[in-house]
Amino acid sequence: MTGLPAPSPQRRLLPVLGQIALGLGTLAITLLGLLLITFVIARIVPTDPVLSIVGERATPAQIAAIREKLGLDLPLWQQFLIYVRDAVQGDLGRSIRTGQSVTAEIARYFPATLELATLGTIFGTLVGVPAGVLAATRPGSIADQIVRVVGLMGYSMPVFWLGLIGLLVFYGQLDWVAGPGRLDPVYDMMMQFTLTSYTGMILVDAALNGAWDVFANAVSHIVLPAGLLGYVSMAYISRMTRSFMMNELGQEYITTARVKGMPEWRVIWVHAMKNVAVPLITVIALSYAYLLEGSVLTETIFAWPGLGSYITDALFAADMPAVLGGTVVVGVAFVTLNMASDILYRLVDPRARA
Amino acid sequence: MQPKHGFGRAAALAALMVGSAPIALVAATPADTLVVADAIDDIVSIDPHEAFEFSGVDLNNNLYDTLIELDPTKPGELVPGLAESWAVADDGVTYTFKVKSGITFSSGNPVTAEDAAMSLRRVVKLNKTPAFILTQFGLTAENVDEMITFEGDTVTLKTDKAYAPSFVYNCLTAGVANIVDMRTVMANEVEGDMGNAWLKANSAGTGAYVLRSFKPNSGYVLEAREGHWRGDAKIKNIFMQHIPEGATQRLLLEKGDIDIARELTPTDIEGLTGNADITVQNDVGGQIYYLALNQKKPELANPKVQEAMRWAVDYAGMTDSILKGQWVVHQAFLPQGFLGALTETPYGLDIAKAKALLEESGVPLPLNVSLTVRNNPERLDIATSLQNTFAQAGINLVLDVGDGAQVLDKYRARQHDITIQTWGPDYPDPHTNASTFAMNPDNSDEAGATGYLAWRTAWEPGELHAMTEAAVVEKDTETRKAMYEDIQRRHRDGSAFVLMFQQARQDAMRANVTGFYAGGATDSASYWTVTK
Numbered sequence A: 001m002t003g004l005p006a007p008s009p010q011r012r013l014l015p016v017l018g019q020i021a022l023g024l025g026t027l028a029i030t031l032l033g034l035l036l037i038t039f040v041i042a043r044i045v046p047t048d049p050v051l052s053i054v055g056e057r058a059t060p061a062q063i064a065a066i067r068e069k070l071g072l073d074l075p076l077w078q079q080f081l082i083y084v085r086d087a088v089q090g091d092l093g094r095s096i097r098t099g100q101s102v103t104a105e106i107a108r109y110f111p112a113t114l115e116l117a118t119l120g121t122i123f124g125t126l127v128g129v130p131a132g133v134l135a136a137t138r139p140g141s142i143a144d145q146i147v148r149v150v151g152l153m154g155y156s157m158p159v160f161w162l163g164l165i166g167l168l169v170f171y172g173q174l175d176w177v178a179g180p181g182r183l184d185p186v187y188d189m190m191m192q193f194t195l196t197s198y199t200g201m202i203l204v205d206a207a208l209n210g211a212w213d214v215f216a217n218a219v220s221h222i223v224l225p226a227g228l229l230g231y232v233s234m235a236y237i238s239r240m241t242r243s244f245m246m247n248e249l250g251q252e253y254i255t256t257a258r259v260k261g262m263p264e265w266r267v268i269w270v271h272a273m274k275n276v277a278v279p280l281i282t283v284i285a286l287s288y289a290y291l292l293e294g295s296v297l298t299e300t301i302f303a304w305p306g307l308g309s310y311i312t313d314a315l316f317a318a319d320m321p322a323v324l325g326g327t328v329v330v331g332v333a334f335v336t337l338n339m340a341s342d343i344l345y346r347l348v349d350p351r352a353r354a
Numbered sequence B: 001m002q003p004k005h006g007f008g009r010a011a012a013l014a015a016l017m018v019g020s021a022p023i024a025l026v027a028a029t030p031a032d033t034l035v036v037a038d039a040i041d042d043i044v045s046i047d048p049h050e051a052f053e054f055s056g057v058d059l060n061n062n063l064y065d066t067l068i069e070l071d072p073t074k075p076g077e078l079v080p081g082l083a084e085s086w087a088v089a090d091d092g093v094t095y096t097f098k099v100k101s102g103i104t105f106s107s108g109n110p111v112t113a114e115d116a117a118m119s120l121r122r123v124v125k126l127n128k129t130p131a132f133i134l135t136q137f138g139l140t141a142e143n144v145d146e147m148i149t150f151e152g153d154t155v156t157l158k159t160d161k162a163y164a165p166s167f168v169y170n171c172l173t174a175g176v177a178n179i180v181d182m183r184t185v186m187a188n189e190v191e192g193d194m195g196n197a198w199l200k201a202n203s204a205g206t207g208a209y210v211l212r213s214f215k216p217n218s219g220y221v222l223e224a225r226e227g228h229w230r231g232d233a234k235i236k237n238i239f240m241q242h243i244p245e246g247a248t249q250r251l252l253l254e255k256g257d258i259d260i261a262r263e264l265t266p267t268d269i270e271g272l273t274g275n276a277d278i279t280v281q282n283d284v285g286g287q288i289y290y291l292a293l294n295q296k297k298p299e300l301a302n303p304k305v306q307e308a309m310r311w312a313v314d315y316a317g318m319t320d321s322i323l324k325g326q327w328v329v330h331q332a333f334l335p336q337g338f339l340g341a342l343t344e345t346p347y348g349l350d351i352a353k354a355k356a357l358l359e360e361s362g363v364p365l366p367l368n369v370s371l372t373v374r375n376n377p378e379r380l381d382i383a384t385s386l387q388n389t390f391a392q393a394g395i396n397l398v399l400d401v402g403d404g405a406q407v408l409d410k411y412r413a414r415q416h417d418i419t420i421q422t423w424g425p426d427y428p429d430p431h432t433n434a435s436t437f438a439m440n441p442d443n444s445d446e447a448g449a450t451g452y453l454a455w456r457t458a459w460e461p462g463e464l465h466a467m468t469e470a471a472v473v474e475k476d477t478e479t480r481k482a483m484y485e486d487i488q489r490r491h492r493d494g495s496a497f498v499l500m501f502q503q504a505r506q507d508a509m510r511a512n513v514t515g516f517y518a519g520g521a522t523d524s525a526s527y528w529t530v531t532k
Helices: A009-044 A049-054 A060-069 A076-088 A102-137 A142-156 A159-173 A185-193 A202-209 A212-249 A252-259 A264-292 A296-301 A307-316 A320-348 B007-017 B054-061 B113-126 B129-135 B165-171 B182-187 B246-255 B266-272 B303-311 B315-319 B351-361 B377-393 B404-412 B431-437 B463-471 B477-494
Strands: B033-038 B068-070 B078-080 B083-088 B094-099 B148-151 B154-158 B209-215 B219-224 B237-242 B278-293 B327-329 B367-374 B395-402 B418-423 B497-510
Touching: A009 A076, A009 A320, A049 A060, A102 A142, A102 A202, A102 A212, A102 A264, A102 A307, A102 A320, A142 A212, A159 A212, A159 A296, A159 B246, A185 A202, A185 A212, A185 B033, A185 B209, A185 B219, A185 B237, A202 A212, A212 A264, A212 A296, A252 A264, A264 A320, A296 A307, A296 B246, A307 A320, B033 B246, B078 B083, B083 B165, B094 B113, B113 B129, B113 B148, B113 B154, B113 B182, B246 B266, B246 B497, B266 B278, B266 B497, B278 B303, B303 B351, B303 B377, B303 B477, B303 B497, B315 B327, B315 B377, B315 B497, B351 B377, B367 B377, B367 B404, B377 B395, B377 B418, B395 B404, B404 B418, B418 B431, B431 B463, B431 B477, B463 B477
Parallel strands: B033 B237, B367 B395, B367 B418
Antiparallel strands: B068 B078, B083 B094, B094 B154, B148 B154, B209 B219, B219 B237, B278 B418, B278 B497, B327 B497
């Protein structure tokens, strides 16, 4: 008896490539829609961005000159087309407030958020998944109750309060971690003036420079805000893991595996987890995307120069190029993570490849 | 140097999760570095000829110098800056400044009269927002090359008419009159911007410090120059961190991770009381809180109603509670520290008097008006207090809340009834506030004279307009002072404004920090005087 030939690597790859192409198309359409909506909202808001540049002392002539320079005197559709044309070329315009290139500014703020969100997500996943599994395998037990209560606290407590309490306890009282900011002044100056910046992510740059004292200082600064964000995402991930896992553990194939005498850890972590992983990927990706938006309150309390505070400050100053630029980056992050989770989903779940 | 916060502490936090013992380390800022926390997101530009926000002007005060300066140790007194002497000719319009020799810019280029003249011309030609401080002397892009000239070590400035010399000199101490290294700046010119883009990230001055880095909304680093003409600054580096949250600043200060906290709330300041490691330095700022009553609304143009409102504000109640330490009662348009500033505060909360005045006014009571206010906690607190006391007198205030730009738009479009506003002086001369509070050349809507607060609230200042014009050309400084006192009293008692408070400033610092000067109402922060 001859078996069916195994699918060639190309045949396995093609659906993934198609998915990527589809994803890119979705990305383009999503971003265009996102831009259009944000652009229109930005223009119908009854605030004058020019006033925030020139200040309230400016003469009408100075205001008119700036308005013309910024192209705000053109029809709305023309402004939108110009914006999209430049955005496609990587030029997100100039911040009205600072006069700097929005692309350059985001390139400075985004790595700070990326660093924080990535560590937060890693922490949330490493703690959240085992906690969820633990709760699912012992429903109603003390362990389940603890996971539930801790998760509930993560959901319900305001993040700024948790942040302030965290700072007071771990920095103010116990002196275990460094305070707000990304580095102590000495290391910040070292990072700025003597080391090379490759990515804008201090942990990565310090490691690439071999500056381990800077790296250690950066770790001591990031551990608390990342832990805080990780806690919030852990609360979500652990609840979802518990729910997915309980659902899987009730399936017949699990009973079969147990009847066959398979060790319990193997039943849970290999067989059940394989199926739990599919929806869990989406949960983790969404939680990561949420953190990539930048958490304004966490950033404010920890004086973390990230994307959240950048967009918020820009909003308050009616600095629409900066708001639009930030929104585009968040949009790209969301769609990219969605695409990535879809691809992972297909790699993990054979049915989705069919 | 050892890491102040190292991997040990991070590991200890991880250890906390499993219940291990902590490692405690002592925090302190480096001895040669002053670490300052402030909210610096107001900065639009740090080009000295464009900067017009508090944080940017504070920064530039340490990077650049003007020809004449205000002495940080003797507020209000003019002292030589880059000019060793100055004089005005008998014609009253020709001013000469002799530039000191032997001073260099941070590039090493010597400071010349040409740099000084070209810098002042650059202000006029760039015509950024603060340019009016110089263009009000009749300087335009077309005539400035003839009006500001140089020869040898002397700069000559001509004005279009004979102003009070103190007015001209005071304006030349403002940040916009900073002298820049024109050779360096013009070498970095792009598309005819006179080095504007370059100066947004670099400095080219004679100040005690040089800009090493500037990251908008994040912070900046300054490095002291060696062999500075004023004597070397004691602190080698200034490290400014943008920390918007007061509670965070307080925590950092208590831990010794910053040396100065400049954005603390009254609650934070109160929390620091009794801490022997911290001192709180009180100063005044130049901002004035006031109400503007739109004269297009007939009831608000009634003098009795205006007077009633002056008696219906709980001045002391607010400065003793919601505004404690941040604002003091002040009832005139010139802040303390200015020539001619008044110290008297004749109005206090008197509901009975306010009620009686409203009865006399003949307007139908209760009077219903809106109060346009920014959605900022402090302003909303003031609005709530006003709502309460005005209601007791017979005026119902309906709050009309918007963000800063919306409220400003409405005020400039004369669409408010009453609005709560602040105003800060643009340069350290009384004319700065007198010209906007007490002058209004054309009150018509078409004039669009938004630069005049009197116009914004549709108020005709009458004789005060001419009195202010006379004060700005009065040569005798004592007479000039008396003129402003008179203008302010008349304005206080008979205008469309209710003047309420002057800004107080509280900077908290580690006890070992001395010599920090916040700048008062007329100057900016000086770091070169600090020791620790």
